[in-house]
Amino acid sequence: MSRYIFVTGGVVSSLGKGVSAASLGALLQSRGYSVHVRKFDPYLNVDPGTMSPFQHGEVYVTNDGFETDLDLGYYERFLGVKLSRNDSVSGGRIYWDVLNAERHGDYLGATVQMIPHVTNKIKEYIGRPTDTDFVICEIGGTVGDIEGTIFLESIRQFANDIGRKNVMFMHLTLAPYLEQSGELKTKPTQMSVRRLLESGIQADMLFVRSPRMLTDDERAKIGMFCNLPATNVITSMNVDNIYKIPLVYESQKVFDIMAGHFGLPAIAGDMSKLQRIEKYLDADLPTCTIGVVGKYFDVPDAYKSLNEALFHAGIQNNVHVKIKKINAETFSADDCADVDGILVPGGFGTRGVEGKIAAAGYARTHNIPYMGICLGMQVAVIDFMRNVVGIKNADSTEFSKNCTPVVGIMSDCDKADMGGTLRLGAYPCNIKPGTLAEKIYGASQISERHRHRYEVDIKYKDGMEKHGMIVSGLSPDGKLPEMVEIPSHKFFIAGQFHPEFQSNPFDGHPMFNAFIAAAKNK
Ligand code: GLN
Numbered sequence: 001m002s003r004y005i006f007v008t009g010g011v012v013s014s015l016g017k018g019v020s021a022a023s024l025g026a027l028l029q030s031r032g033y034s035v036h037v038r039k040f041d042p043y044l045n046v047d048p049g050t051m052s053p054f055q056h057g058e059v060y061v062t063n064d065g066f067e068t069d070l071d072l073g074y075y076e077r078f079l080g081v082k083l084s085r086n087d088s089v090s091g092g093r094i095y096w097d098v099l100n101a102e103r104h105g106d107y108l109g110a111t112v113q114m115i116p117h118v119t120n121k122i123k124e125y126i127g128r129p130t131d132t133d134f135v136i137c138e139i140g141g142t143v144g145d146i147e148g149t150i151f152l153e154s155i156r157q158f159a160n161d162i163g164r165k166n167v168m169f170m171h172l173t174l175a176p177y178l179e180q181s182g183e184l185k186t187k188p189t190q191m192s193v194r195r196l197l198e199s200g201i202q203a204d205m206l207f208v209r210s211p212r213m214l215t216d217d218e219r220a221k222i223g224m225f226c227n228l229p230a231t232n233v234i235t236s237m238n239v240d241n242i243y244k245i246p247l248v249y250e251s252q253k254v255f256d257i258m259a260g261h262f263g264l265p266a267i268a269g270d271m272s273k274l275q276r277i278e279k280y281l282d283a284d285l286p287t288c289t290i291g292v293v294g295k296y297f298d299v300p301d302a303y304k305s306l307n308e309a310l311f312h313a314g315i316q317n318n319v320h321v322k323i324k325k326i327n328a329e330t331f332s333a334d335d336c337a338d339v340d341g342i343l344v345p346g347g348f349g350t351r352g353v354e355g356k357i358a359a360a361g362y363a364r365t366h367n368i369p370y371m372g373i374c375l376g377m378q379v380a381v382i383d384f385m386r387n388v389v390g391i392k393n394a395d396s397t398e399f400s401k402n403c404t405p406v407v408g409i410m411s412d413c414d415k416a417d418m419g420g421t422l423r424l425g426a427y428p429c430n431i432k433p434g435t436l437a438e439k440i441y442g443a444s445q446i447s448e449r450h451r452h453r454y455e456v457d458i459k460y461k462d463g464m465e466k467h468g469m470i471v472s473g474l475s476p477d478g479k480l481p482e483m484v485e486i487p488s489h490k491f492f493i494a495g496q497f498h499p500e501f502q503s504n505p506f507d508g509h510p511m512f513n514a515f516i517a518a519a520k521n522k
Helices: 017-029 071-079 091-103 114-127 146-162 187-198 216-226 242-251 254-262 272-282 304-317 353-365 375-389 414-418 436-441 458-466 510-520
Strands: 003-009 035-041 088-090 134-139 167-174 205-210 233-237 287-294 320-327 341-344 370-373 394-396 404-408 423-431 445-452 470-474 481-485 492-495
Touching: 003 017, 003 146, 017 035, 017 071, 017 134, 017 167, 017 242, 017 254, 035 071, 035 114, 071 304, 088 091, 091 114, 091 146, 114 146, 134 146, 146 167, 167 187, 167 254, 187 205, 187 216, 205 216, 205 254, 216 233, 233 242, 242 254, 242 272, 272 304, 287 304, 287 353, 287 510, 304 320, 304 510, 341 353, 341 375, 341 510, 353 370, 353 375, 370 375, 370 510, 375 394, 375 404, 375 458, 375 481, 375 492, 423 436, 423 481, 436 470, 436 481, 436 492, 436 510, 458 470, 458 481, 492 510
Parallel strands: 003 134, 003 167, 035 088, 035 134, 167 205, 205 233, 287 320, 287 341, 341 370, 370 492, 394 404
Antiparallel strands: 423 445, 423 470, 470 481, 481 492
């Protein structure tokens, strides 16, 4: 049976519960334990797919095609775990399940209640079997939120069900610093822990977000008010990069405290992977500038996974990657004067698309390393068809009705039954031997995640290839171009998928690694 770690947050939101939870997982993994992660969001949306990216940042896509928020990305990147739709569960989904079961007659006429019916449903998702030593569950929101209360009740019950020794409650709080008096205030933490106690949950460890390390006196004071040994009060210090957090926890012996609780040996961990990142961050290295031609720059975290993947590839290549945000709507050649590589990321809608087509064309004609992601592949094909093959009105049916539709919704393919809906999640792609794609991936078949509606029309493949842009990746049925490249160019490659969702800081991702290597040598 897996042991469980529940992570809750108090005082304010946005304390970095996800990163803290992932960091606890990293400490366990460094000792050879396997972990799985789940996120519970008390809000009433049935899934995050309908939530505005303006509120929630990028839409992250899992292998099984679930559109979720970017927290799951943290977990996959940090811990190398592969999550699914059952690992991101909202309050809305719980009530949806319960009410559907009620309509279906599953409760056999019983009065359907918050306890036990809703709590049992929550516990069912928490307890779904995994083959890992630990399951870390993050409870979204802030302790005291009305919609979160039923989740707290559920984890209280869950601990009672499987035995308190098999569960740890980790609570994140904030200690605000008052400049005038030079004091770190502990009262909000005390109040938050008390609030948690009202739900019958005694925190086993506190992670106190603070601009500096808590002193021993401060830890003792918090411990005294909150029913904890001072050793279990940990400083979650503000750091300049999230990958330093596990090391901050390691230095405060967080694993040893967990081991003590769970009755595990207090062995040393192998932190070398994270230490390497720390060393890289602090190293004086050359900079490589990548122009990202996009349009969602006002939305915080809209390109979260993309930025991460570029950062990861910088680690692999020993350069610091600087991202130059280039607004697609006002794109001009001057924007590319100082870039070492051009990347056109995913995107939807007509706004800015001509700028993206021009950017792909600029990279093509100036031999600047180019990487296209999803829409970034479609615009590369449109530019090539217009300006090399000579089909002047080549376009995507997403942007123009009166065009030669080199990109459109394909009816004669496996996804015909999906109608006009998005192609979501992991799909296989066969790689053509002897191509850059093969050199990059070192494999004949890969699996990457998709989130798009339109496809490059296979019927233009021969014409394109005759003129020098080849299809180097294809869906196994041979009907959907998945990758294109220009062999005569220094580095020009694009994929219909989103490789950034599978990048991690320890290995990077083959396509990003190769792109940054090419840009670095420019
Ligand atoms: N808008 C394009 C499509 O739907 C590309 C989507 C994307 O870049 N993720 O196919």
